[in-house]
Amino acid sequence: MISFLYIKNKIHDVAAEITSQNILLYFSILKVVIAVVILALFSLLMARNLQQPLDRLREASKKLSNGDFNVSVVKELKSNTREFNELAQDFDHMTQQIHSLAEKQRLLIRDVSHELRTPLARQNLVLHLLRKRVGENEQSLVTRLEDEAKELNHLISDI
Numbered sequence: 001m002i003s004f005l006y007i008k009n010k011i012h013d014v015a016a017e018i019t020s021q022n023i024l025l026y027f028s029i030l031k032v033v034i035a036v037v038i039l040a041l042f043s044l045l046m047a048r049n050l051q052q053p054l055d056r057l058r059e060a061s062k063k064l065s066n067g068d069f070n071v072s073v074v075k076e077l078k079s080n081t082r083e084f085n086e087l088a089q090d091f092d093h094m095t096q097q098i099h100s101l102a103e104k105q106r107l108l109i110r111d112v113s114h115e116l117r118t119p120l121a122r123q124n125l126v127l128h129l130l131r132k133r134v135g136e137n138e139q140s141l142v143t144r145l146e147d148e149a150k151e152l153n154h155l156i157s158d159i
Contacts, residue, residue, distance in 0.1 A: 053077055053084040060091065069099035113159050120156065124149055 056076050063071040073088040073095075127149060131142045 050081075053079040053081065053088075057084075057087065057091065064095055064098070069095055069102070071095060109159055113156050116156050117153075120149060120152055124153075 056078075057073060060071045060073045060076060073091045074085070077084060077088040079085055079088070124146075127142060127146050131139065131146075134142060
């Protein structure tokens, strides 16, 4: 009987130890799960906070690619993050530089087109006068020169 009580006490002690180990394991797992949930929520909020300025910057870059040089990322960004504000300022500076370069290119093309048309007009006048003075044998040569001048005029018009 004493051995029976001894075994019963041992079983009870082992069961209590297993139960306390299970409770410790349960609380440890619960701590990990809570930490993961808090970390996930924090990461989601942080990612959302970072994504909004990037979306505004993407919208501004699309406007710029469509030729809208009046876009101001600094005004649209509304961010509290210093790095995003610096990026917005750099983007606005880049927009101004691109606008300036595009305007200079447009003026250059206009000026080059004008400068090429003036000698071409004089050449056409000379060809017209030349047609009246050359003989029948050279008329085909003058016609060829006139065709080349017309082709140059079309190329300049395309510019």
